[in-house]
Amino acid sequence: MAKTIRDESTASAYWAAVNTFCALQDVHVIADAPVGCYNLAGVAVMDYTDALPYLENLTPTSLTELEIASSGSSEIVQETIEKLKETGKQLILISSAESEMIGSDHQNMLAMKYPSVRFFPSNSLGENEWRGRERALAWLFDQFDDGQPAEVEPGAVSIIGPTYGCFNSPSDLAEVKRLVTGAGGRVAHVYPFESKAADIAKLKNSAAIVVMYREFGAALAEKLGRPVLYAPFGIDETDRFIEEIGRLAGTPEEAAQFIAEEKRTTLRPLWDLWRGPQSEWFPTIRFGVVASKSYADGIKRVLADELGMQCLFSHDSATADNSAVREQIKATQPQFLYGRMPDKIYLAEADAKSRFIPAGFPGPIVRRALGTPFMGHSGVVWMVQEIVNALYDMLFNFLPITRRQPDSAAPAQPLKWTPEANAILEEIVKKAPFISQISFGRELKRKAENLAASRGADTVTPDILKQLA
Template sequence: MGKTIRDESTASAYWAAVNTFCPLSDIHVIADAPVGCYNLVGVAVMDYTDAIPYLENFTPTSLTEKEIASSGTTEVVRDTIEKLRGNGRQLILVSSAESEMIGSDHEHMLQMHFPEVRFFPSDSLGENEWQGRDRALLWLHSQFDDAKPAIIEPGTVSIIGPTYGCFNSPSDLAELKRLIAGTGGRLQHVFPFESSLRDISDLKNSDVIIVMYREFGLALAEALQRPVLYAPMGLDDTATFIMELGRHIQKEQQAAAFLLEEKRTILRPLWDLWRGPQAEWFPTVRFGVAAARTYAEGLERFLGREMGMQCMFSLDSAVADNTSLRQEIAANQPQFFFGRIIDKIYLAELDAKTRFIPAGFPGPIVRRALGTPFMGHSGAVYILQEIINALYDMLFNFLPINRVAASGEAPAPEIPWSPEAGELLDRIVAKAPFISQISLGRELRKKAEALAAKQGKETVTPDIIQLLH
């Protein structure tokens, strides 16, 4: 038997195609898909967020049982195309899992009746969303590039990667644009997020190509045969990015000056936090990550290698074994978990004392503001700020607050502990994040003593602790 996948982390290549094509302003996507499929992407239920806007350039064929079971999808595809012809946009027909299962292949029909319409087989059943986006981007280039020799425009930079449904893309894109401008580059295209089909042929004329995500986009970048850089995360990575970009566009002096100014301004809060008392906590912080490869590797590099925190695990969510991940959390709780909604559910199921920070989809999180980057220098400051604020919030639990007891409630009795119960409590508390251990130990101790009193016992014994944990 094949491996059972718990809580699938990525969408299919069908959604990847829709999220890649629809940002292009002069494309209209026809999905050979069942009734209701368009609602998922149209109202962003897929990611439970507003990361995907309403798609006015998306139309399903609205397959029913009749087409799937007997007649096939050719007729409804032809009717849909007839309704949309002449709208001034390039029509692209995309297959879905349902149309692929019944063997719908519209290449011949389109060549005979609608030669201007292109067909993209999404391979919805065979590829995940990152593989699908990568292939969709390369396919756009193969279909719509003018095949003319490149005429390089010195100093120009194009970004490949921002598509609908990518976590935190508005903020990270804004930070990437800021770094390019500061280094002296002239932004030519953001493909496909801020582009049209007309821009595809111009991509190869860029001096440098920046691939925003490590999950996809490299195939297209390599096809353009231009120097390629990845969008950076963390301090060293960003400094290297600035200097490398400056070298490629022959703005090395401006890049060096910009990097020096970054240290004086954008990175100043990081330096202040490093010199402050909260820096004493950094070596005690244990964190875990389950996110897309870009964020998993970037957070491990920045927080673990550069800030000296303890990275317990950093998993690419596209290939992570979620069953093993849940077991890892149960055995060793990180203090911070950067992840998806499924990871937050695991933490809740285990009653973990872990602070969850969203770092990927799917998840009920809004990331449309430009002030929450993970990438670049601004991202380094933002992430560290979030962690330190959370640490201060955790410290609030240590305050000796005199809570008002409920009316008629008797004060909890003080009951002695057996040595075995004390040892068990210590072992349980030791598994919790370091800064949470005091509050967890105090909470378990109070609950154990109250339960022992309720049961009429004169001593807290290990069986009492086991009932609570």
């Protein structure tokens, strides 16, 4: 029986190839695809974001019904190559779901007529974007490696992984670069974000490789044969990352000094927040995460394992059952939810009072400024800062503000409450943020008694609470 998938979380391997190859400055991508496939991100939920900018180095063959139904796409591919072969850029032809459905395979044609043009079968119909990126990065190295043995450059560190369509990559990449240089390393390459195809063979000369994401990049790192580190989340993991970069770059003393300086500078706001009165709220905070694996695991590690907050759930969005996620959000209603646009929709469906914080795609979110990292020491400070600000916002909502229209007068006589009504009141109040439960409970009790009095009743019963809830 076919399985219905709710709110698909990832794009296809076709877009993985586009987002990977188009990031290279000396590459032009030809997509064996219908018109429109060069500017419309193919995901099931809207993904309007400048993480996927207008791609000037992507040209579709503009398949029509003629090619798809009868003639095949070989001729139109050759016409497109002829138009682009004088650009001076390396041409890469990729398949799309449409060309794969009609069995287009241009490997032999290219070998005979255009040997400098490479063909990448994206497997759009069989893989999601993470598997697609993994394969695309490794394929590029196979295609462009010069076959020479590595000549390790002392202190050189290459970062692999940042491609178009990755959530929050400018900020997190800036933080990883800052940590590498602070530890005494030299950022030699950021691949493919700040690289060319001509740079790919040089990756193996790095003293160390940093893989930005747990979702993809490991296959290429293994091919390079260099020591591998992953971009860190949290205080302890970041400290270990700095120490290891220092060891591999031959600058252990500089790394140790940098960690000490981080505690006096970057991490100082965290210490100040921890010593302030708001630190008493931290153990009461209940949060959930639905994001790609790097962020799902990383946010949980920072907020729960290091800061002692309560993690209700943490899901890898690529493998999560969104129907189950929807029900879990409805049942738990976390105080903070780090997630995607589908999760924000689920909150709205449940009328939950959770504070939503974007932590993944799909979703209409712009994150090009460098001040919103999740990774590294700066990421810890930013996450805690956002939580504390949100807590103060919640308190503001319960201030006794004088309004233009006075609320309805309180009942003349105190009303009685049935035990069942009191139990329902307690259950409703438990779902409110801890710091506002007293104010929230008092306000809900007042509304219930006013509603009961307006009906001429002298007792608050469960039906009154259920109506208000």
